[in-house]
Amino acid sequence: MTAVIQTVRLSKWYGNVLGLNNVSLEIEPGITGLLGPNGAGKSTFMKLLTGQLKPNIGEVLIWGKPVWNHCRHLSKIGFCSEQDAFYEEISGWEFLTGLLSLQGFTPAAAGARAEEALAIVELAQDKDRKIRGYSRGMRQRIKFAQAIAHDPDLLVLDEPLSGLDPLGKRKIIRLIKDYKMRGKTVLVSSHVLPEIEAMTSDIILIHQGRILAKGDIHYIRDLIESHPHVISIKCGNVRGLAAEFVRAGFVRKLDFGPDDDTLTVETHDRDAFFGRLPAVLLENGIQVEEISSPDDNLQAVFDYLVGK
Amino acid sequence: MSSNRGTKLALLGRTFRRVFSFFFFLGRRSRKTKVFYVMSGLPVAMAAVIKINQMTAGTGRDVVNSVFVDILMMFYLQFLIIILALFYGTSICSEEIEGRTLHYLTTRPLMKSGIILGKYGAYSLLLSLMVLPSLFCSYFVLNAGRLDRAAVYLAFLRYAGVMVLGILGYLAFFAFLGTALRRPILIGLAFGFGWETVLQYFPGSTQRFSVVHYLKSLLPRYSPGRFSLLTFRLEPTDPLISVIMVLLISAAFIGLACLAFSLKEYISAD
Numbered sequence: 001m002t003a004v005i006q007t008v009r010l011s012k013w014y015g016n017v018l019g020l021n022n023v024s025l026e027i028e029p030g031i032t033g034l035l036g037p038n039g040a041g042k043s044t045f046m047k048l049l050t051g052q053l054k055p056n057i058g059e060v061l062i063w064g065k066p067v068w069n070h071c072r073h074l075s076k077i078g079f080c081s082e083q084d085a086f087y088e089e090i091s092g093w094e095f096l097t098g099l100l101s102l103q104g105f106t107p108a109a110a111g112a113r114a115e116e117a118l119a120i121v122e123l124a125q126d127k128d129r130k131i132r133g134y135s136r137g138m139r140q141r142i143k144f145a146q147a148i149a150h151d152p153d154l155l156v157l158d159e160p161l162s163g164l165d166p167l168g169k170r171k172i173i174r175l176i177k178d179y180k181m182r183g184k185t186v187l188v189s190s191h192v193l194p195e196i197e198a199m200t201s202d203i204i205l206i207h208q209g210r211i212l213a214k215g216d217i218h219y220i221r222d223l224i225e226s227h228p229h230v231i232s233i234k235c236g237n238v239r240g241l242a243a244e245f246v247r248a249g250f251v252r253k254l255d256f257g258p259d260d261d262t263l264t265v266e267t268h269d270r271d272a273f274f275g276r277l278p279a280v281l282l283e284n285g286i287q288v289e290e291i292s293s294p295d296d297n298l299q300a301v302f303d304y305l306v307g308k
Numbered sequence: 309m310s311s312n313r314g315t316k317l318a319l320l321g322r323t324f325r326r327v328f329s330f331f332f333f334l335g336r337r338s339r340k341t342k343v344f345y346v347m348s349g350l351p352v353a354m355a356a357v358i359k360i361n362q363m364t365a366g367t368g369r370d371v372v373n374s375v376f377v378d379i380l381m382m383f384y385l386q387f388l389i390i391i392l393a394l395f396y397g398t399s400i401c402s403e404e405i406e407g408r409t410l411h412y413l414t415t416r417p418l419m420k421s422g423i424i425l426g427k428y429g430a431y432s433l434l435l436s437l438m439v440l441p442s443l444f445c446s447y448f449v450l451n452a453g454r455l456d457r458a459a460v461y462l463a464f465l466r467y468a469g470v471m472v473l474g475i476l477g478y479l480a481f482f483a484f485l486g487t488a489l490r491r492p493i494l495i496g497l498a499f500g501f502g503w504e505t506v507l508q509y510f511p512g513s514t515q516r517f518s519v520v521h522y523l524k525s526l527l528p529r530y531s532p533g534r535f536s537l538l539t540f541r542l543e544p545t546d547p548l549i550s551v552i553m554v555l556l557i558s559a560a561f562i563g564l565a566c567l568a569f570s571l572k573e574y575i576s577a578d
Contacts, residue, residue, distance in 0.1 A: 102330055
């Protein structure tokens, strides 16, 4: 399959800060997830792909052509920024038709496409309201609409699900999957693994400006499974709870909080722990106030991967 | 080679047209425009006060043009146009960066120089539409009772032309400041109200290093009377050369703005 996006030894830095470091990869049609913690270089990578930034070293090729200062190639690219920024004084309809006219559509064609995009993101009824008055979810959807309104072949979405409620997230995920079904290429970034997992199994892991891995999401899942998990339980009888788990083979470490009201458990088999926990709590009549996983995030997995 | 240049020019033209119409529309909608539109009505009020004063004091009609040039045109050229051009010119680039909306433009098939030219064109028209009605009203308030003379209308066209040239020149300069500097307003203020004002008091050719010198050279000159204000040291340049100079200044600075915008990366704080 021909690569839509190709980067060759791509590097970008801001002063002394390294944004992206020697990235060479190819991205093919379909949905590709760009996964990494905040500050990993996802946005920098996407800005380089969409011609907003100029590489310091290396090059970006989209359909075999460079993008920096080659604006004609941008007509087939749709970009949805992570930033919540709009021309606030105009309505959603005016925003979309205006951007479509910048894309080169006639007023009639821009109107028809804006209508279609608004219907897709379910904002048709609110199209005449000023963007200033839109809710966070509506703003996220109108941002998505402007990225797809001109029917681009490549869609670059930077954290499109951030700030959305679960229903809103589900809608956007469905839209992205629909887009892929039409034979398009989608590159979507997130720092939340389950969000990416809901959209695609093809992922690129990025951390501190470097590509750590590229491939199937099951690889990441396996890494997570082999990574010790830390689970914190706040309850009334932490020592009774600890006594129940001290003999369990999947528990590697137990630690008590300073006020003796929190038990921190380190396990290498998260599923086994959570499988056993409800029964232990019921049998001992332990009231739980809070369960949290301090390291149940991508940063912990990345720290683990890079050997911190 | 020439066909490649032709294609680029065609793309530049298309970009200009698209950006111009979008930002002319956005500009009309903005709160800033509404505020400045009200502000540009100030000279009309000033003209009305002067006219009432003239009528009650019985001042002769001959001083009408002198008043207009000395007071109102100075207000327009040395205050209103500079303020408007400063805020709109610097915002051509900085409003996109500060508002974090630049990617809506730079991720579309638009030439970067065309983006600057399109916004410059849109804001030039917008400022002209703000200033010219005000100029029209203030001029005709002062000239009420002389409207049967063709010379009155010809003089108005001259004033309007000076105003448009002033908008083009200052807007281009401030557009350049906005694209080249991170904080252009302070330097713009220092230029508009420092450099442009102080240089007029310098004798000889030094004052030719200001835009306002060429604009004032295009105004009719009346004998210094009690309304003479900030013009007594003017050593005028030939009107044709003045027009050419202002157009050259405009072209040079808008060209530099296009160049800076095409070469620079604008990194907004995430």
